[in-house]
Structures are given as structure tokens and as C-alpha cells.
Amino acid sequence: MDNMTLIAIASIVTAGLTIALGSIGPALGEGRAVATALSSLAQQPDAATTITRTLFVGLAMIESIAIYCFVVSMILLFANPFWNHVIAQTAGK
Amino acid sequence: MRLSPDAMIFWQHGFLKLNGTIVFTWALMFVLAVGSKLITRKLSADLSRSRWQNLLEIVVTGIEKQIQDVGLRQPEKYIGFLGTLFLFIGLASLCTVIPGYEPPTGSLSTTAALALCVLAAVPLFGIEEEGLGGYLKSYLEPTVIMLPFNVISELSRTLALAVRLFGNMMSGTMILAILLSITPFIFPIAMSALGLLTGMVQAYIFSILAAVYIAAATRGRKSGREAKQHI
Numbered sequence: 001m002d003n004m005t006l007i008a009i010a011s012i013v014t015a016g017l018t019i020a021l022g023s024i025g026p027a028l029g030e031g032r033a034v035a036t037a038l039s040s041l042a043q044q045p046d047a048a049t050t051i052t053r054t055l056f057v058g059l060a061m062i063e064s065i066a067i068y069c070f071v072v073s074m075i076l077l078f079a080n081p082f083w084n085h086v087i088a089q090t091a092g093k
Numbered sequence: 094m095r096l097s098p099d100a101m102i103f104w105q106h107g108f109l110k111l112n113g114t115i116v117f118t119w120a121l122m123f124v125l126a127v128g129s130k131l132i133t134r135k136l137s138a139d140l141s142r143s144r145w146q147n148l149l150e151i152v153v154t155g156i157e158k159q160i161q162d163v164g165l166r167q168p169e170k171y172i173g174f175l176g177t178l179f180l181f182i183g184l185a186s187l188c189t190v191i192p193g194y195e196p197p198t199g200s201l202s203t204t205a206a207l208a209l210c211v212l213a214a215v216p217l218f219g220i221e222e223e224g225l226g227g228y229l230k231s232y233l234e235p236t237v238i239m240l241p242f243n244v245i246s247e248l249s250r251t252l253a254l255a256v257r258l259f260g261n262m263m264s265g266t267m268i269l270a271i272l273l274s275i276t277p278f279i280f281p282i283a284m285s286a287l288g289l290l291t292g293m294v295q296a297y298i299f300s301i302l303a304a305v306y307i308a309a310a311t312r313g314r315k316s317g318r319e320a321k322q323h324i
Contacts, residue, residue: 053162053301060298064253067260074267078096 004086011080015073022069029062097200097263117197121184125177152180156300163304164312171307174214178207179300186262186292189285196292199262201255208255211303212247219310228310254302261295 037055041048075081095101098113105111132145156176160168185196197203219228232243265288272281 056294057298057301060257060294064257064260067257067264070264071256071260074096074263 004083004090007080007082007086011076011083015076018069018073018076022072023066026062026066030059033058033062096267098195098197099200099202101195113195114197114200114203117185117188117194118203121181121188121197125180125184159297159301160304163301164308165304171218171304174210175300175304175307178210178303179296182207182258182296182299183293186265186296187289189265189288189292195266196262198258199266201259204255204259204262207258207299208251211254211306212251214303215247215306215310218307222311231310250302250306254299258295258299261291265291 033055037051041051044051098117101113103111103113103116129149132143132149135143136146137143153172153176156179157168157172160171160175165171182198185198188194189196198207216228219231222228223231232240234243265285268284269281269288272284
């Protein structure tokens with residue numbers, strides 16, 4: 001196996017692992033946030049606007065962690081700097 | 094596969110490139126500026142008013158109310174900055190219904206520029222409100238030991254703002270492109286409807302976070318700590 005194959009394997013496997021492991025935490029967190037918000041909505045329907053606004057902001061905060069993982073895996077798949085470096089080296093030979 | 098509208102080149106002459114991000118950003122700016130100019134040219138204060146004026150009034154009063162809810166007491170002072178952020182990002186994601194259009198916020202350069210605007214605006218508003226000394230003192234709260242962490246949080250939240258918006262918009266177009274190649278025709282429509290929703294939510298989040306940061310910089314220590322919990 002030469003360097004190119006190694007880099008390809010490492011990038012693809014890491015991209016999959018990144019998005020797989022990185023979405024577990026935010027998924028659990030969002031589930032807890034929504035569950036708590038629902039129970040507080042049931043207890044206090046008057047505060048619905050405040051709860052909903054805070055929930056949305058909080059959800060976006062939690063979701064951004066999953067989005068970071070997504071960005072990293074997209075970079076690994078489509079704009080991989082190591083891959084581009086190896087390609088440039090082989091083209092230069 | 095194209096990651097961002099940066100790679101969409103309309104015109105090139107040597108070093109100068111006119112890519113999709115620039116074209117769509119200027120188109121949006123043109124629509125926003127000329128549209129507001131045309132609507133506000135003949136404003137009426139009596140009961141009969143044009144429907145466009147009604148629309149703008151709803152938008153402006155809605156944004157003012159949201160800014161007030163965050164805790165900034167004079168929304169008319171901040172609506173120029175925060176409202177523009179919201180309208181630009183919101184329109185950028187709403188226009189995705191137009192075929193051939195790609196949101197300029199799906200490019201990291203646009204979102205980084207917007208986040209840098211927030212990074213610059215927070216100390217400016219803070220100094221204007223509390224004076225240079227008062228603003229700098231807010232870095233020393235609660236103790237002097239927290240100084241490096243406060244500086245780091247200032248920088249990291251800028252990075253987070255930029256990458257959050259970029260990732261959301263980019264993932265929307267990316268998922269659409271992938272779905273179009275797997276299950277064309279029906280399912281991508283549902284996903285693009287969802288993309289419209291997340292686009293508006295992201296516009297809301299971006300401007301609300303900017304408002305929260307400004308509110309944390311312009312007010313005393315008690316409310317500053319309360320606003321920091323959002324980060």
C-alpha cells in the first residue's frame with residue numbers, strides 16, 4: 001500500500017467515524033432539551049413564547065456541535081488538504 | 094462536488110475572479126437596499142398605507158421587539174446592525190427557492206466576514222455605552238484570573254458563529270445535491286422546505302446571539318453573567 005491509498009483509507013474511515021460519533025452526543029442533548037421543554041410547556045403554557053425561543057436558541061447551540069463534526073467530515077471527504085498535497089507531489093514528479 | 098458557491102466562477106480575468114459568492118451577495122444587497130428605498134420613498138402615517146409598508150413595519154417592529162426581549166433597552170440604536178444581519182441571512186436562505194441560486198452564506202468567507210463584524214461591533218457598542226475603562230473592566234470579571242478565558246471566549250464564539258452558519262447552509266445544499274442523485278423529484282422538495290425553516294432559524298440565531306453578546310458587553314456584571322450562559 002502506498003501513501004495515497006493509506007491517506008484515502010484513513011480519510012474515509014475517519015470521516016465516517018467523525019459524523020457517527022459526533023452525532024451521538026448532540027442527539028442525546030437535543031432529546032433531553034426537547035423533553036424538558038415539553039414538560040415545562042405542559043406545566044406553564046403561559047410562558048410558551050419564552051420557552052420556545054430559548055429552546056430554539058439552545059437547540060441551535062447543541063446542533064452546532066454536530067455541524068462542526070459534519071464540516072470536518074466534509075473537509076475530509078471533499079477538500080482534504082493531505083490528499084491534495086499527495087496529488088500535487090505525484091503530479092510534480 | 095462543489096462545497097461552496099466560491100467554486101462557481103462567472104467571469105475571470107487573470108488574478109480577478111467573479112465567483113458565485115460575490116455575485117449573489119451583491120444581488121441580495123441590491124434587492125435589500127433598492128427594495129427598502131423604493132418602499133420607504135412614500136411612507137404614509139394615516140390609516141391607508143401600501144401593503145409593502147405594512148410588510149416593512151411588521152418586520153421592523155418584530156425585530157425591535159426581539160432585540161428588546163434580549164435586554165437591550167434602546168432597540169432603535171442596534172436595529173441598524175442586528176436587523177441587517179437578520180435580513181441578509183434570512184433573505185439569503187429564503188432565496189434558495191430560486192433555481193440556480195446558491196446561498197452566499199454557504200461560503201466560509203461570507204460567514205467569517207459576518208462573524209468578524211460581530212467581533213468588532215461588540216467592543217464598539219460596549220465602549221460607547223460604558224466607556225473604555227468600563228468595557229475593559231468587564232474582562233476582569235469575576236476575577237483577574239478569568240482574563241485569558243474571557244479573551245478566548247471572545248475569539249472562540251466568533252469562530253463558532255462563522256462555522257455554525259456556514260455548516261448549516263452548506264449542509265443544506267449538500268444534502269439536496271446528494272438526494273437529487275439518489276431519489277430525485279419528491280424527496281428533495283421536502284428537504285428544501287426543511288432547509289427554508291433551518292435557514293430562517295439560523296438567521297434568527299445569528300442575530301439573537303449577536304444581540305446577546307452586545308447586551309453582555311453593554312450592561313453591568315449581573316446581566317453579563319446571565320447572558321454568558323448562552324455561549
